[in-house]
Amino acid sequence: MPFSPATLAxxxxxxxxxxxxxxREITAGARRRFEEARWTEIQxxxxxxxxxxxxxxAAxxxxxxxxQAxxxxxxxxxxxxxxxxxIELIAQRFDDELAETWFNSIFTSLHHHDQISDETMFVHTTRPPGRPPSRIPLTRGFISDGSLDNLVHQVLDEHKFSTPWVDYAADCKMIVEQLQKGLPDWAQNDRGLTIELVQSVFYRNKGAYLVGRVLSQNEQWPFVLPLIHQDNEGISVDTLITDESQVSIIFSFTRSYFMVxxxxxxxxxxxxxxxxPGKHMAELYTAIGxxxxxxxxxxxxxISHLATSEDxxxxxxxxxxxxxxxxxxPxxxxxxxxxxxxxxPSKNIDRATVIDRYRLVKRHDRVGRLADTQEFADFRFPRERFEPECLAELLEVAASTVIDEGDVILVRHCWTERRMTPLNIYLENAxxxxxxxxxxxxxxxxxxLAAANIFPGDMLLxxxxxTRHGRVVFYDYDEISYLTEVNFRHIPEAVYPEQEMASEPWYSVGPNDVFPEEFPVFLFADIKHRRAFTKIHGDLFDADFWKGLQDRIKDGQVLDVFPYRRT
Incomplete structure (x- = not known):
């Protein structure tokens, strides 16, 4: 006898x-991994x-x-x-929105996408708006008695680790100085000044973050303390961030997900x-895993945008x-x-390789330089929502993926990615x-990227x-590879002058060989850009630079990359 709907649910x-x-088990281990500086284990x-x-x-x-039942x-x-x-089972849960998405994943793993509807799964959420908050405390407030120094001591005393502070007094002094720079004078002496922090610490890569805000009367400022573990020394506060744009970069779509x-x-x-407030809900859910x-x-x-716009x-x-x-x-x-x-013809890869490389980026540490992607199957859009030139080009170059179904255009497979200004276009008007x-x-x-064991491959502008914050990010992944898989070589000296003039190289070239000396001409058609870049980053044109990074990675070193300006 088949299971009842309730049993299947x-x-x-x-x-x-x-x-x-x-x-939860993987996330809960983040504190120990940070305290013990287990950097490879974190990855x-x-x-x-x-x-x-x-x-x-899948299970x-x-x-x-x-x-059988x-x-x-x-x-x-x-x-x-x-x-x-x-719906009845998850009604009283505190993670019911995640449970709805899980239900959708199970349904789509068992059925075709053309069977999706709001009757069979949760295209729209059933969570009621204005739901009463839970009684589980999310944050803790630290209230000033008029002394910033005492306030900062409260915060650090509450966040002790099994590994000691390197210099507790210096950290407190630095935080106070940064608050004095970042807050107006009237707020600094406010006896009701409050630092409200999320009770859970945010962990990512080699850092831990205390995340919250400073509250004074009717104003607020972000308050983020990045903590670092200095190997063989202990834990220290690296800086204090109260600037919204800098906090936004920490929670960027180019970063790995937090453990919190x-x-x-x-x-x-x-x-x-x-x-x-400028972050989308989608980005924030993604940022916390x-x-x-x-x-x-x-x-x-x-779908809301399509329903409320004429784009x-x-x-x-x-x-x-x-x-x-x-x-x-648009x-x-x-x-x-x-x-x-x-x-x-110059691309010696196939479709399966491209898909594998995009999925590699999803799993890898993106160090703020790789755009996160979401993979979708079977998008259906009204034909009228395509510019004719756009639809014609898609049908021409990807007929197996973009299907004309009359009034509807089916996109069988795609990735979505945050839109940015291509660097070559940006430089034209900079x-x-x-x-x-x-x-x-x-x-x-x-x-x-190289420090994170990623070689972009095609490094053209x-x-x-x-990004809107002026950061340069890589987003084309079809030639990406692990840095340790690349064979960086110096161009051998020519034996005869005629060899240098030949159209073909006079030396053998393996499939993984890369010659950094060729980068300047390959990357920069504009001679001014080439000269400027060479002056700043000329070491990138030397094979020994890349080999040195490879050696450090092979020795098990996880290099430091900071997602904020250090003071």
Missing amino acids: QHILDGFDSYRQGF EASTARINLYEECV TSAALEHN ASNILDVSVWPRIRLAY EAPVPAELVAFLKRLL FYKQGKSEFYRAL RFMMAPGVRGMVMSVFTL GFNTVFKIIKDKFA TETQTHEALLDYGKAIKE KNFGV
């Missing part, structure tokens, strides 16, 4: 609870937590599909009843939204890609990337100062973007 929820337990835990979701979905779906699980007509039973305990995810996200929920929030924002899809500005075709909605800060059916800063950050981006 419970089985799905049991799978969700198993995932949540695993997620492994980050990847494991990302992989955990799909692993648990739950397989159990449902192969259980659940033989009707593949009958889409039973799912509206399963959904209603599931969130008993009530929606309340943590709502608090972060108050600190960073719930990237599937971020995907749900993104999709709902997209039409158009090809994204910039040089057309040799592997990917990219289109966008009023929606996102690009949609699809794989072309045929690649340029001032001298902007050009210098962009070229400086372009080189830093390449070096920071068109494959990097400039």
Whole structure:
């Protein structure tokens, strides 16, 4: 006899609870890993937590599909009843929005995307607006008695680790000095001045962060204390950040996900939204590790935008890609990337390799220099929402992915990514100062990726973007590889002058060989840009620079990359 809808709903929820337990266990280990400076283990835990979701979905779906008593699980007509039973089960939970997304993942793993509807899954959330807050405390307040010094001591005393502070007194003094610089005079002497911090510490890579805000009367400022573990010495406060734009960069879409305990995810996200009102809910859920929920929030924002605007899809500005075709909605800060059916002859890769490399980026430490992506299947858009030129190009270059169904255009597979200004376009209109800063950050981006064991491969300007904060970010992943897999070589000296004049190299070239001496001409058509970049980052043109980084990575060193300006 088949399971009842309630039993099937419970089985799905049991799978969700198993995932949540695993997620919490990995996250809870972040404190120990930080205290013991287990940097390699931190990277492994980050990847494991990302992989955990799909692993648990696959296990739950397989159990449902192969259980003889659940033989009707593949009958889409039973799912509206399963959904209603599931709503009752999750109604009193504090993570019900995540539970809805989990339900969607189970449904789509068992059924075709054209069977998706609000009756079979949660296209729109059923969470009631204005829901009363839980009684689980999210933050803790530290109130001033008129002395900033005493206030700062309260904060640090509450956040002791098993590893001692390197210089507690110096850290307190630095924080007070930074508060004096960042706050108006009247706020500094306010006896009611309050530092409100999220009770859970945010961990990522080699850092830990105390995150909250400073409150005085009717004003607030972000308050973020990055903590670092100095190997063989102890823990110290690296700086204090009270600038919203700098905090926004810390929570950027180019960063790895934080490890932070969130008993009530929606309340943590709502608090972060108050600190960073310019951030989308999708980005904030993703930043704290719930990237599937971020995907749900993104999709709902997209369909809402389409329903409330007249925007039409158009090809994204910039040089057309040799592997990917990219289109966008003018009023929606996102690009949609699809794989072309045929690649340029110079691209010696296939579709499966491209997909694998995009998924590699999802799992890897992005050090603030790789744009996060969301992978989607079977988007359906009204034909009228495409500019004719855009639709014609997509149908021409990706006919196997973009399907004309009459009034509807089906996009079988794509990635979404935050829209940025391509670096080559940015430099065309940049001032001298902007050009210098962009070229400086372009080189830093390449070096920071290399420090994280990533070699971009195709480092042309068109494959990097400039964010709204002026940071240079890499976003074209079809030639990306681990730095340690690349064979960096010096160009051998020619034996005869004729060899240098030949159209073909006089030396053998292996499939993984890279000659940094060739970079200047390859990367810069503009001689002024080439000279300026060489002056700033000329070491990138030396094979020994790259080999030195490889040696450090192979020795197990995890290099420092800071997501903020250090004072």
